[in-house]
Structures are given as structure tokens and as C-alpha cells.
Amino acid sequence: MSKALNTEVLNFFVRKVKTTIDEKHRIAKFLDELGPEIVPKGKPPVICRDKNDNHVLHLVQTCSARILISGDQDLLVLKKHEHTPILTPRQFLEVLNSGKLDGENFA
Numbered sequence: 001m002s003k004a005l006n007t008e009v010l011n012f013f014v015r016k017v018k019t020t021i022d023e024k025h026r027i028a029k030f031l032d033e034l035g036p037e038i039v040p041k042g043k044p045p046v047i048c049r050d051k052n053d054n055h056v057l058h059l060v061q062t063c064s065a066r067i068l069i070s071g072d073q074d075l076l077v078l079k080k081h082e083h084t085p086i087l088t089p090r091q092f093l094e095v096l097n098s099g100k101l102d103g104e105n106f107a
Contacts, residue, residue, distance in 0.1 A: 002038055004055055006031040038063050047081070050074035057081045067092065 001009075006028070013019045013027055044058035053074050060068050060081050068086045070076060075086050087095065095101060 001031065001034055002040075002055070002059055005059060045081075047078065048074050049077070060084050067095075 009031060010024065010028055014024060019027065038059055040055075040058040040062040044054040045061070046054060047057060048054050050072075053072060056068065056070070056072075056075060059065070065084050068075065068081065068084055069089055069092045070086060071088060076088060078086055080086055
């Protein structure tokens with residue numbers, strides 16, 4: 001992930017889930033340990049109606065993500081970016097439960 005996306009996820013938990021300080025620190029540690037930071041090259045695409053979400057699409061491009069899971073309507077309205085489907089958490093669970101994630105192409 002990127003530092004910007006880690007911050008966005010962390011802020012979501014603080015705002016929407018009402019996390020404690022200890023939980024916030026544990027979430028931040030978990031996000032930091034997910035793997036190396038992805039630093040996209042070049043300029044982000046200018047596609048989203050919310051320009052602040054374009055960095056997410058840039059990450060999707062850079063790491064060739066198979067799925068983007070989001071609750072953000074400005075991303076969901078796109079339905080996909082290049083070859084990457086943009087799914088709600090509920091849609092993702094449906095795909096996961098269908099067994100379609102086992103194959104290389106599930107969309």
C-alpha cells in the first residue's frame with residue numbers, strides 16, 4: 001500500500017468505527033507490516049469525480065491489482081479501472097464465496 005492509503009484507512013477507522021488510541025496504533029502497525037510501500041511512478045490518472053481518489057487508481061495500475069474493494073461511491077461508480085473491477089465489500093464477499101477468486105480471471 002502507500003502511506004496516503006494507509007492514512008486514509010486509519011482515518012476511516014478513527015471516524016467510522018470509533019477506535020481507541022491503542023486500536024489506532026495496532027491498526028497502523030498492521031498496515032505498515034502488509035508489505036513494502038508501493039510508490040507509483042508518473043502522474044496519477046485523472047478519472048475520478050473526487051480528485052483525491054485518483055491516487056488509489058494510480059496504486060491499482062502500479063501493482064496490477066486484481067480487485068479494488070471500496071465503499072467510496074466516487075470509485076464504485078467507475079465499476080472498473082483498466083482491467084481491475086471495483087467492488088463493494090459485499091460484492092467482494094459474493095465473489096469470494098462463489099469460488100471465482102480461485103481462477104486467474106474472475107470478473
